[in-house]
Amino acid sequence: MQYAIEVSKLRKSYKENQVVQGINLQIKKGELFALLGPNGAGKTTVINMLTTLLKPDGGTVLIQGLDVVKNSKDVRKKISLTGQFAALDEELSGLQNLILITKLYGYSNKKSSSIANELIHSFDLSEAKNRKVANYSGGMRRRLDIAASIVTQPEIIFLDEPTTGLDPQSRMQVWEVVRTLLKSGTTVLLTTQYLEEADQLADQIAVIDKGTIIAEGTPNQLKASIGEKTLSFRLAKSYEPKKIHEILVEKHALKIIEDENPLVFKIPVTKTRLANDIIDTLLNHAVPIEDFTLSDPSLDDVFLALTASKQEETI
Template identity: 70%
Template sequence: MSYAIEINGLRKSFNDQEVVKGIHLKVKKGELFALLGPNGAGKTTTIDMLSTLLKPDGGTALVAGYDVVKHPKEVRKRISLTGQFAALDEGLSGIQNLILIARLYGFSPKEARSIAEQLIQSFGLSDAKDRMVQNYSGGMRRRLDIAASMVTQPDIIFLDEPTTGLDPQSRMGVWEVVRTLLKQGTTVLLTTQYLEEADQLADRIAVIDKGNIVSEGTPSQLKASIGGKTLAIRLAEQTNEATINRLLADHHQLTGFQGHDPLDFNIPVQEAILASQAIHTLVSNKVPIDYFSLSEPSLDEVFLAITASKQKKEVVQ
């Protein structure tokens, strides 16, 4: 198996606080691998080490076959990084930005113009190519920023939360750009806190929480890991979460996860019969249920289940 990225025991601390705690990962060539986790989980620190912006405190990382500590220049020749904020000159037009970057990489004026025109077209910015970047929307800036990362046609591109702050339509536009990169054979390591984004784009996902990789697999594997189905319950009136979970645990060894709306609960179940039994138990104990449904689990349930399980283990230890 040929890997674009290999991480073994990678660690990083700031002011005696360990933020990346000996993680292990392998990313295949040509795949999109998503590093999924909340703010402060260690995603950006990991990206910064892989892109040679930060030196690891321990462990090893090979990017495009080169050690990030021993051969940082070789790594940089083969990668590109798009951070959380667009690194563009707002006083230049879209195409002027791309031409400038190409010239800085040593391309001739003719080559730089050709590369810029191709990228502008590929990323759907032809109508705005002569417009000042300061007048671009958030989604257009992000597309241009990713286009700038492709000037040298890198083997590997790091996208650090590329759709943070974008509206849903702009986010989907960036997703299409990312899919275009994959069709070209580019390896993409994406960090995100958006579960839907990882579900839509990733070949494989690693869930990172508090500096640790707590689970890894394809979206389907992660969903299957917490149960074959999700029982979604809508309460008729607010009920104590602890009461519901005590009933579920005592009678069926199940755990419910309260949604953003306190009236909503999601319960992973291995079999449909368990869903029926859980509903019977709750109703028999006067839990006011308005309606319920049974469906495939989402990555939201996966993440909540995985992190909740990890927290329980930490408490026990």
């Protein structure tokens, strides 16, 4: 099978800092592949190498079978990149921005106007098409930016954290734009630090942390990998986390995931009935539990579990 994107042993360092460490990826045509990770994980560096903006230190990247180093000009004809910040002229209207970009690609005045108006309609910007971009909301800017990136109908589009800084409603509007791209058969590689975003959109997810892929699969596969359920409990008052770890590791040999909230703890459980035993054990040791819930694991739980495991390996 020829993949839309095929990455093998990709590496990039800045002096002593290894930003990307031997990454392998295979992305099928027409799917949305999400590269999920926190700030500083190496996501943007990977995107820059895949889009010919940055030369790898090692490994290979094939885009539709073309090497990004040896065939960079041909690769650029097949791809488009939307970065984290909108690349638009704020003094022009939305329609004028799109017309300008299509003309830069060599289209005639008539064709440029036709393409621009079609994109304005498709991305639900008709009412604001003659308004200056400076007066657009964040969500409108992102939609216009994505529209601008597909005027040439690229086979592959790279979206590097396209919803960073947007409010929830604007993020959902961008999600609808991405779904429209997928329906047209476009291959999408999305980088994001938002777990919900990857869960909503992705066919496949690779979790990247400190420049390495630590897990890969469909959203459901990743959730299933840490357990059938997630037990979450909140303490009524501060309690030494080390003691909770000692109690549960000694009794049940469990892995405990600490939350950003120091009073909240999460435990992946392979069997639902184990949750009851865990709560009983904690109460018997006078751990001040305020409340607890048992739910299906989320990608948030997956990421916390995976990164916690990675940290343990390096200690």
